[in-house]
Amino acid sequence: MRSKTLIALLAAGTIALAGCGGTTPTESTTEPMTSDAASEPMASTDTPTFEAGTTMAKLADAGKMKVGTKFDQPGFGLKGLSGGPEGFDVEVAKIIAGAMGITADNIEWVETPSKVREEVIEQGKVDMVVATYTINDKRKERITFAGPYYVAGQQLMVAADDDSIIGPESLKEQKDKKVCSVTGSTPAENIKEYLASDSQLVLFDVYDKCADALRTGQVQAVTTDNVILLGFVSESDGKFKLVGEQFTEEPYGIGITKGDVAFCEFINTTLKDNEDAYNKAWDSTAGAVEGASPAKLPAAEPCS
Amino acid sequence: MDAITDNLDLFVSGYWTSLKICLIALVGSLVLGTIIAACRVSPVAPLRWIGATWVNMIRNAPLTVLLFFFAFGLPEIGVLGSYWVFGVSALIIYTSAFVCEALRAGINSVSSGQAEAARAIGLPFGATLREVILPQAFRTSIPPLGSVLIAMFKNSAVLGAFGVGGDLFSVSDTLTSARGYAATPVLLGVAVGYLLITLPAGALLALLERKTAILR
Numbered sequence: 001m002r003s004k005t006l007i008a009l010l011a012a013g014t015i016a017l018a019g020c021g022g023t024t025p026t027e028s029t030t031e032p033m034t035s036d037a038a039s040e041p042m043a044s045t046d047t048p049t050f051e052a053g054t055t056m057a058k059l060a061d062a063g064k065m066k067v068g069t070k071f072d073q074p075g076f077g078l079k080g081l082s083g084g085p086e087g088f089d090v091e092v093a094k095i096i097a098g099a100m101g102i103t104a105d106n107i108e109w110v111e112t113p114s115k116v117r118e119e120v121i122e123q124g125k126v127d128m129v130v131a132t133y134t135i136n137d138k139r140k141e142r143i144t145f146a147g148p149y150y151v152a153g154q155q156l157m158v159a160a161d162d163d164s165i166i167g168p169e170s171l172k173e174q175k176d177k178k179v180c181s182v183t184g185s186t187p188a189e190n191i192k193e194y195l196a197s198d199s200q201l202v203l204f205d206v207y208d209k210c211a212d213a214l215r216t217g218q219v220q221a222v223t224t225d226n227v228i229l230l231g232f233v234s235e236s237d238g239k240f241k242l243v244g245e246q247f248t249e250e251p252y253g254i255g256i257t258k259g260d261v262a263f264c265e266f267i268n269t270t271l272k273d274n275e276d277a278y279n280k281a282w283d284s285t286a287g288a289v290e291g292a293s294p295a296k297l298p299a300a301e302p303c304s
Numbered sequence: 305m306d307a308i309t310d311n312l313d314l315f316v317s318g319y320w321t322s323l324k325i326c327l328i329a330l331v332g333s334l335v336l337g338t339i340i341a342a343c344r345v346s347p348v349a350p351l352r353w354i355g356a357t358w359v360n361m362i363r364n365a366p367l368t369v370l371l372f373f374f375a376f377g378l379p380e381i382g383v384l385g386s387y388w389v390f391g392v393s394a395l396i397i398y399t400s401a402f403v404c405e406a407l408r409a410g411i412n413s414v415s416s417g418q419a420e421a422a423r424a425i426g427l428p429f430g431a432t433l434r435e436v437i438l439p440q441a442f443r444t445s446i447p448p449l450g451s452v453l454i455a456m457f458k459n460s461a462v463l464g465a466f467g468v469g470g471d472l473f474s475v476s477d478t479l480t481s482a483r484g485y486a487a488t489p490v491l492l493g494v495a496v497g498y499l500l501i502t503l504p505a506g507a508l509l510a511l512l513e514r515k516t517a518i519l520r
Contacts (some may be wrong), residue, residue: 184474
C-alpha cells in the first residue's frame with residue numbers, strides 16, 4: 001500500500017515544494033497554453049472542437065470515455081451496490097469529461113486499486129485515472145500526471161468531544177496522549193517527530209483497529225492521510241472529527257498515457273477554468289465531512 | 305547487510321524490548337503456572353476443577369484470540385490500560401497453562417511414596433508440595449519446561465501486532481515497509497536477534513538440567 005513509499009513521499013514532497021516556490025516558472029509555462037486553449041470552446045459548450053489527432057478529439061468524437069477510479073475510498077471514489085461510484089475524484093473526472101462534451105452517463109467507470117493504476121494506463125484500458133493518485137517520480141517513469149488537482153496530507157483524527165488535541169503539537173505537550181497509526185507506514189514515521197516519547201505511538205496492522213482503539217478510548221488520536229481519515233469520520237456517525245492542519249503534502253494527480261502533453265495541458269486548463277465547479281465538487285463530497293479543510297485548486301505542474 | 309549495519313541501534317533497541325517482554329513473561333508464567341499446577345494436584349476438589357478448567361480453556365485457545373480479547377475486548381467493556389500490560393498479561397496467561405502441564409508431568413513423576421512419607425512425618429499439603437514434591441518435580445520438568453519457555457520467547461513476536469510497539473519483530477516492519485529496505489536481510493537480522501534470546505536460554509536450561517540431575 002502507500003506505506004511502501006517513503007521515498008515516493010519524499011519525492012512528492014520535493015515536487016510539492018518546488019511547485020510552491022516556483023509559481024512564476026509554472027505560470028509562464030501555462031500562460032501561453034491557456035491562451036491557446038481559450039480559443040477553443042470549453043466546458044459546458046455543446047460541441048467542443050479539438051485539433052485532429054489529439055486524445056481530446058478522439059474522445060470527443062467517440063462521445064464516451066473510460067475513467068479509472070477507486071470504488072472503496074469514501075469521499076473520493078466509493079461505489080455502492082447500485083449506481084456508479086461517488087466522490088470527489090468522480091466529480092473531477094466528470095468536469096474534465098464535460099469539457100470534451102461527454103456527459104456523466106457516457107463515462108465508463110473502471111475500478112483501479114492502487115497497485116494496478118500504472119498498468120491500466122499503460123495497457124490503454126482507461127483514458128485517465130483519477131484515484132487518490134499521489135504524484136511521484138517513480139510513477140512518472142511510466143505515466144504522465146496532469147494536475148495536481150488536490151493536495152492531501154497527514155492529519156489527526158480525534159473523538160468528536162475531545163477538545164484537548166488541536167494539532168500534532170498538542171501531542172508533545174500532553175505526554176499521556178496516545179496516537180495510533182499503522183506499522184511500517186510513512187505516517188507512523190512522520191508523526192514521531194511530534195511526540196515526546198515513542199511510547200505515545202501505538203501501532204496496528206490496519207487503520208480499522210486504530211479507529212476501534214480510538215472509539216474505546218485506548219488511544220486519543222489516529223493519524224494518516226486526511227483522505228483515509230475523512231472516510232472514517234464519515235462512517236463514524238459523528239463520533240470522530242479531524243483536527244489541526246495537514247502537516248505533510250501529497251499532491252494527487254490525474255494519470256494519463258505517458259507523453260500525452262496535449263491532454264495533460266487540456267486537463268490543467270479545464271480545471272483552472274472550472275474552479276467553481278471544482279469547489280462545488282469538493283463541498284458536496286469529501287469536503288462535506290466535518291473538519292475537512294476547504295479545497296483549493298493547487299497550481300498545476302508543467303506537463304511532460 | 306547494510307540494512308542491519310545501518311540500523312543497528314534499531315535492532316538493539318528491538319532486542320532489549322523483546323528480551324524485557326520475555327523475562328517478565330518468564331517470571332510471570334512460571335509463578336502463575338506453578339499456582340495452577342498446585343491447584344490441579346490439590347486435595348480440594350473445587351481447586352482441581354478451577355485448575356483443569358483454566359488449562360483446558362487457555363491451552364485450547366490460540367494466542368492471537370487471547371491477545372484480541374485483551375487488546376480489543378477489555379477496552380470494549382470499559383477496561384482501559386496500556387497495550388504493553390495487555391500484551392504481556394495475555395502472554396503470561398497463555399504460557400501459564402503449558403507451564404502448569406509441564407510441572408504436573410514432573411509432579412506425577414515423583415513417586416507417591418514421597419508424598420506419603422511427607423504426610424507421615426506430619427507435613428501439611430503446602431509444605432509437602434514446597435519442600436518435597438516440587439523440588440523433585442522441577443528437576444524432571446526442566447526439559448519440557450524449556451520447550452514451553454522457548455516457544456513463549458518466540459510467541460512474544462505476536463505482541464507487535466497488538467499495539468506493543470518497538471519489539472524485535474516490528475523493527476522488520478518499520479525497515480521494510482516505511483524505509484524501503486529489502487525484506488530478506490532485515491528478516492535475517494530479526495532471526496539472529498531471536499536466536500540471541502533463545503540459544504542462551506537453551507544453554508542455560510541445559511546447565512540447569514546438569515546441575516539438578518538426580519544421581520540414581
